[in-house]
Amino acid sequence: MTTANQTEAVLAHVDAGLNQSLERLYALLRIKSISTDPAYAEECRRAADWIANELRGLGFDAAARPTPGHPVVVAHGPEQAGPHVLFYAHYDVQPVDPLELWHTDPFEPVLKSDDKGRKIIVARGASDDKGQMLTFIEACRAWKEATGSLPLRVSLMLEGEEESGGKNLPPFMEANRAELAAADIALVCDTDMWDRQTPSITTMLRGLVADEIEITCANKDLHSGMFGNAARNPNQVLAEIIASLRAPDGSVTLPGFYDDVAEISPELKAQWQGLGFDEAAFLGEAGLSLPAGEQGRSVLEMLWARPTCEINGMSGGYTGDGFKTVIPAKASAKISFRLVSGMQPDKIRAAFRKHVEERIPADCSVTFHPHGGSPAITVPSDGVHLRRALEGLSGEWGKPAVVTGSGGSIPVAGDFKRILGLDTLLIGFAHVDDQIHSPNEKYDLDSYHRGIRSWVRVLASLAA
């Protein structure tokens, strides 16, 4: 239980200490924790140790724990009344190449003004995800320093392999299930605001089923003059299969594909309509104008509430310069399905494979190679934690926080549900123009400052 006065005191402490908060962020940004490159393994360890040390200074029982890859930092605050939150973020960053496109050293953070006069922090990881991570840790610091304690029990699990596959985290969570599942709700800070004025919580994430197929016809590449017409061409077989996956109305044709897909509620539909999403601008930014999915549905619905089938890659035959009149032996494709709530990855994968197998000529064959599957995530819209977190955000930004979906998949949210039984609130302060994964990554100073303030309020709300 916290009081409004307490919260105001903590917020004032945040404002007064902003420069020191920035200095701490800079210190972390200077550590080159590129997880995918083994040359930076020691830097990853340094980043984990730096964070664990900071958290110990705030009274957490914190350690950088070993995994087969980079360490996972786990920290637990003291026992407290009220809900127990488990915060997730990642301390690793993407590689920085092409380095020549950076205007400043990616690992020497600078505060500058962008072309609209906004203050921005420029460095690799400024937004994704060190800046976002520290909004939470600095909010904890402010509570601790201003009031002597946090308003509720806080644990943290901070990963160092999010940018390089993250395959060691689920086994780590399994191995430490009892300890981590003691929390009541997971908080993840790795997402965007709806716009610069409007905070949001992402409550719907699509799941993913990815499969690779390879079709083999002849036992060797053939000459199209000598064999063309007589020999089956796997490019043709593959193209016919891919074409068969979508109906002219944009729907996916797999039998049973939509069986477990529910229509969104009228309330949610109304809420999304209220977001003022500009379909033409969204598509126009990518040079497109015609939504490709199921006709008659809004783009937001297509993206957040409807499953899709996408051909992420396909290849067969000669694809170099010039021309080669070959009938290849093989053709292959990487195909993925984004799932929405209710759809079962195994069921969709089986339906897909059956659909493909039925279309393979009797003298040809197909092999499948799975590339992972995870169900969609939906946070119940009537949950108390969601409601309180929205209140906290709305209080900071002076307008109602919105509930959004996301067409993407954040596997850790699925792992929280599957392994720990926890719902996840995805709350972040990044913007679409943050250039994450690209040169000149930045985080708005406003994202950082008001992100810290937002967490101060959200923690208070959740504790209420």
Next chain:
Amino acid sequence: MTTANQTEAVLAHVDAGLNQSLERLYALLRIKSISTDPAYAEECRRAADWIANELRGLGFDAAARPTPGHPVVVAHGPEQAGPHVLFYAHYDVQPVDPLELWHTDPFEPVLKSDDKGRKIIVARGASDDKGQMLTFIEACRAWKEATGSLPLRVSLMLEGEEESGGKNLPPFMEANRAELAAADIALVCDTDMWDRQTPSITTMLRGLVADEIEITCANKDLHSGMFGNAARNPNQVLAEIIASLRAPDGSVTLPGFYDDVAEISPELKAQWQGLGFDEAAFLGEAGLSLPAGEQGRSVLEMLWARPTCEINGMSGGYTGDGFKTVIPAKASAKISFRLVSGMQPDKIRAAFRKHVEERIPADCSVTFHPHGGSPAITVPSDGVHLRRALEGLSGEWGKPAVVTGSGGSIPVAGDFKRILGLDTLLIGFAHVDDQIHSPNEKYDLDSYHRGIRSWVRVLASLAA
């Protein structure tokens, strides 16, 4: 006009001089005339000079003439009564890599026995096309040495770029049209026998239209989570276009595609049925069992007398290891059509492009890149030269020579017709197991010896 006695004398001269004929072939095979590799340009020149010198020794007015690439050897024998033939072959060879798969030095010819006890000449170019070329030149030599003259007027045009695109030959033929078009018929020695006992003349060659298409949807690669369903996926667009090119019955769907395609005559159909072609063995060699073309037609008809559409290459999106959930901006394909007699390459290309353009969504685009087009070639089956050449071949092999088609395209035959107005008789003594373009290329000693004898008889027949 020749007499049977003359021909017998010339044949006896061939038999008696076989060892010297082989030595001359070996000398030519030792020259490393790899046309595609600029490092071997001087070797190509040496091969051309070697041949021109040989021909001058036989009384030809012969020279290696310059082109922007490798030389073309042109030679004319003395004026003679009777028809004037223009013989074509090529002196350049394919590269030899992978060298480690050769059992002997590719440029040091050896005569050895294969696993069936047949004598074979092993070297790069032994079959394709130096061995085949010399069957004709050695036949001319035998006529000259045994009788003092050739039985008809012979010209030769011997190319050095057949294995590297041959783009300099058509302009060379254009520039020397009057000189070359003085011939009555072209002879090409670059094809196979029907089987080891049966000589053949190829009278039908399919034409070719090759086009590359690139479909662009978004202006950049997109994330399939963020955009999947809303953004058009060019892989899907391309697959639907490719799928639309073939009907379920195996026919090509382009409007008008078969308009100019005639059914083969009952006589030809009967002749082809008499060839005893083993469809199951032909497809089985490639690991297949079901003909893919128009159902209800024989495989030989599909290959020789029916046009086809083949997807020689296609690619789009991520095709490396692992998985990337991308919606690519572009997808592309290399597509070719094999044409039969009567079909016009320009008309087919236009029909194809229209078909594609009609299937490009309004906010996407397509570009086309042509890769050449040539019509099919048919030698009139009632021509006197064809009849006489068949008689000559039949006389040598002791069984009727057959008339065959070929699913492939031999552009020079089209150029002879288009530029010089000449029909072409394709007569060769190679076998499908000659390993042309591959390590351990060989030419049967029997192909060489009886090839020379065959040309002795064919020249006599044509002169008759």
